[in-house]
Amino acid sequence: MAANEVTHTELTALEQSLCDALVPLATALRARASGLPEDRMWAEDPVEVSLSALAGWKVVDSAVSRLTARAARTAGSYGASYEQLGAAWGITRQGARKKWPDAVDRPSAAAERGTVELFGGTAELFLESSSGSWRWTGRGADGTDGTADGGSPCGSKEEAAAYAGAFLKEHAEGDVG
Template identity: 40%
Template sequence: MPGKHFPLPVTEEEIVELTVDALDALVRRLTPRALDPRPADDGRATAQSQALTRLYVVWQLRSALDRLEYEAAQDAVAAGAGYPQLGRALNITRQGARNRWPDLISHPSHAPADPNPSRSSCDDHDPSL
């Protein structure tokens, strides 16, 4: 069942606004570094080049965020979270989390019926065995 099961000191809307502000500042810092250093022919070409470079940087940022999301999910699993908790953290279902990261949590293909295979089931019934 989706929904946060951990306390948030601020609202989701506040988190979004803080994140947008921080990411916008990052994109504005990265964009000039990604621009071709050669001068453009005119002001319009420069504005277009800057806008397209900013778009490219935002697109690359999405790839970086996907990677960070996966790493955060790995950390959560290492701390004991399963697909239900991962799903709740993203406000999606357990199945949605499993679809998003199908191999994040490895499950053995089959578990043995008896965790102690050296004992037979009749050991409990006949103490002489």
């Protein structure tokens, strides 16, 4: 049995505890809906009685959703990834990201930067927060400074690295070929 699987006995105990916890809430909801005294409110039309219980479960369902979102945010604040959240919930990484979009912190500033060192030169890659585009600035081995063309934002870190690499190759000392 996997660590996150529940035994039949555990599931039965959980369901009993949930039913026990639901009784006061369902009773309060039924009392407001029916206006009947407590000794008669459960002896009415079975459809109405069942709907009162269903309304109680809706409240429980909403509370569970809030608590699971809180647990996901807590795990994310301690460094859990969407892949880990999904595994714990039995869904994909993408499903976890959709279910709890704010659970995992955005990458740190270090992850939004990079360095390319080629042909004796260096270029720094960075994510421009205002546009969400990747840019680069560098110095070739021949001392020439360069930056990403302002009119050509890069859609990914890899694309910015490719342009920076081409610049560094163009401004290498000696014949690079």
